[in-house]
Amino acid sequence: MAQIRIQNVRKDFGAFNAVKSSTFTVEDGEFFMLLGPSGCGKTTTLRMMAGLELPTSGEIYIGGEEVGMKRASERDIAFVFQMFALYPHMNVRKNISYPLVSQGMKRAEVISRVAEVAKILQIESILDKPVGGLSGGDRQRVALGRAIVRNPKAFFMDEPLGALDAEFREHMAEELRALHDRMGATTVYVTHDQLEAMQMGDKIVVMNHGVVEQFGKPQQIYDWPATKFVAKFIGSPSMNFLEFEGAIAAGDNEVSLSGNVVKVPVSREERLGKLALGVRPEHIRFSDGSAFRGRIIAVEYLGTTQIVTIETAHGEIKARTVSNQSARVDELIGLDFDSRTLTIFDSATGNALV
Numbered sequence: 001m002a003q004i005r006i007q008n009v010r011k012d013f014g015a016f017n018a019v020k021s022s023t024f025t026v027e028d029g030e031f032f033m034l035l036g037p038s039g040c041g042k043t044t045t046l047r048m049m050a051g052l053e054l055p056t057s058g059e060i061y062i063g064g065e066e067v068g069m070k071r072a073s074e075r076d077i078a079f080v081f082q083m084f085a086l087y088p089h090m091n092v093r094k095n096i097s098y099p100l101v102s103q104g105m106k107r108a109e110v111i112s113r114v115a116e117v118a119k120i121l122q123i124e125s126i127l128d129k130p131v132g133g134l135s136g137g138d139r140q141r142v143a144l145g146r147a148i149v150r151n152p153k154a155f156f157m158d159e160p161l162g163a164l165d166a167e168f169r170e171h172m173a174e175e176l177r178a179l180h181d182r183m184g185a186t187t188v189y190v191t192h193d194q195l196e197a198m199q200m201g202d203k204i205v206v207m208n209h210g211v212v213e214q215f216g217k218p219q220q221i222y223d224w225p226a227t228k229f230v231a232k233f234i235g236s237p238s239m240n241f242l243e244f245e246g247a248i249a250a251g252d253n254e255v256s257l258s259g260n261v262v263k264v265p266v267s268r269e270e271r272l273g274k275l276a277l278g279v280r281p282e283h284i285r286f287s288d289g290s291a292f293r294g295r296i297i298a299v300e301y302l303g304t305t306q307i308v309t310i311e312t313a314h315g316e317i318k319a320r321t322v323s324n325q326s327a328r329v330d331e332l333i334g335l336d337f338d339s340r341t342l343t344i345f346d347s348a349t350g351n352a353l354v
């Protein structure tokens with residue numbers, strides 16, 4: 001079992017608090033994403049989980065054992081970093097065997113482990129090649145081979161695909177995910193790319209300014225963002241926020257936007273003052289009958305869909321529609337929202353109410 005549990009973990013660098021009290025659990029076998037913008041503390045969190053950085057306070061458990069003060073070498077884990085440092089003077093086989101040989105493993109066992117890993121990664125044909133002449137993808141596979149050959153309890157990856165171009169990156173992402181599905185080892189993966197996190201992760205932690213904003217399955221986070229930050233960070237184009245001044249009581253399921261009643265999911269809480277109605281671009285429909293109106297200011301054609309930018313009394317919003325939906329710049333249109341998919345936020349705290 002390699003469940004990893006982070007309990008009230010905090011990290012200070014001198015007077016700077018890089019990670020505020022963080023708590024979440026990575027279940028055994030999960031592909032787990034640490035997601036957030038640059039500087040949010042995701043690398044520091046990963047480094048503490050892996051034992052490269054000591055927490056200022058809090059506890060870290062791997063497989064039930066408290067390891068917060070243990071070094072990386074004592075945690076039976078493996079890293080894959082963005083810059084893969086392979087040993088240039090060794091061939092592929094030697095690069096992959098190295099961690100086993102340096103552990104003093106018997107020769108026959110090393111040979112059989114390397115053969116097994118080469119098969120998983122489909123690199124049997126390049127085992128005797130020098131690493132110098134390999135393509136980027138093969139180098140990546142050799143580095144992965146070196147990480148998985150020890151059969152560690154967990155893998156830690158810090159933006160491993162960050163240096164690759166877009167097309168190749170997508171291919172390697174699929175390969176990594178497939179590899180994980182074959183091996184089933186707990187993997188913690190740092191990325192600032194929300195699409196990569198959504199596509200690859202079983203679960204995602206979204207961080208901002210050292211704070212865990214939300215933790216859950218990709219679809220939960222997309223459909224039920226806990227904060228405005230998460231709502232904005234996940235999804236492209238991002239969620240629209242229609243700011244309004246209003247009141248909502250616990251149990252209410254409607255709000256008033258410029259005098260128009262908009263149905264929303266039932267509010268859990270009571271609020272008065274500055275609120276924001278969160279609506280995803282794909283949940284906006286054009287509707288002649290709607291009294292909530294706007295003026296089209298831009299149309300961006302994307303093939304099967306289009307992004308229509310609309311000016312409303314509550315700010316500019318973007319709608320994603322099928323591209324055969326008629327939309328002309330300067331046209332006045334009525335707008336309808338799919339009530340089940342709306343979120344109300346308290347503008348002062350940024351927290352979701354429904």
Ligand code: ATP
Binds near residue numbers: 036039042043192
């Ligand atoms: P990036 O994607 O840019 O690496 P990140 O979310 O991984 O960002 P961290 O690298 O965890 O962010 O850094 C979080 C904050 O802590 C940043 O403001 C960074 O400057 C600071 N920080 C990280 N390591 C140190 C250190 N050793 N000493 C001082 N400050 C540090």
